[in-house]
């Protein structure tokens with residue numbers, strides 16, 4: 598029985614060749630490949646500056662330092678996201694203010710509005726599962742209250758909002774190139790994008806020991822640099838990103854065709870024509886209850902089909918968070934959804950036959 602993994606990254610002989618080329622070239626850190634990858638990402642996302650770092654988490658830590666975030670600053674963020682979305686802000690003394698999600702699994706605008714205080718400085722919407730959050734709504738909210746916005750694009754490379762790339766709207770945006778992401782560098786990697794030259798300059802300096810020059814350190818910085826081999830991989834992945842995303846969207850269409858109208862399965866929200874273009878980092882369905890989700894996951898595993906839950910414990914209920922801030926508000930929809938969601942296999946090379954096999958396995962489990 599052929600196994601169907603949850604995700605699988607794209608490889609090609611061309612990428613293997615490029616890796617060897619860099620190995621033989623002998624330049625390994627922050628060289629011409631990194632520079633070119635930054636420039637190409639900036640063009641692709643329509644931003645003036647992109648600065649690479651060793652992960653999303655590292656890049657955003659540097660960004661928060663460059664922004665001058667301070668103790669007591671509050672940032673609105675959805676609770677339903679990868680834990681790293683909130684780690685950098687906590688490390689610089691700022692406080693995540695957890696918001697509920699709407700039916701698209703992204704941060705709920707009205708819930709976020711209610712949580713604004715005198716200490717709120719910014720919003721960090723997450724384009725979760727590859728679907729843009731309500732960018733217009735959050736831009737308006739940010740404008741009304743004088744807040745900045747950082748788009749968390751770790752799961753949304755190439756997604757669009759009203760014809761423009763997600764990641765081109767907020768003051769800043771951040772990307773992850775972790776292996777399962779839509780664009781990967783076969784390891785850890787990340788970047789921030791911004792139109793602010795001062796921020797780009799500070800992040801560039803901080804990632805490399807606060808260096809202004811080889812032996813001149815203007816700031817106490819970090820070693821959170823990026824590598825040439827991985828930049829070469831990223832450049833090749835960027836060339837085919839739209840094609841890879843089209844493969845994900847095709848797989849999503851097959852899932853919809855096979856699962857539409859099946860009782861007990863809530864499909865991901867459809868795109869709003871002319872507004873959102875999702876890139877299906879994940880294809881997440883929702884079952885009627887927790888036990889069905891658990892049982893279905895187990896049944897699929899027995900048939901060689903890997904699934905996941907993103908995420909089983911929302912961040913406002915993580916032990917690290919309740920220890921810091923105590924029990925926060927209940928977030929009704931988030932807490933309900935996390936008990937029932939299931940991520941199905943999703944990657945560009947997924948075939949129609951594989952999707953049909955997954956869908957049939959779901960249907961036959963639910964009929965029992």
Ligand SMILES: Cc1ncc(COP(=O)(O)O)c(C=O)c1O
Nearest residue numbers: 652653654679681682751773787
């Ligand atoms: C939404 C989101 N934000 C942030 C991150 C952190 O990215 P990285 O692993 O590159 O630090 C991830 C990846 O795990 C993510 O999915």
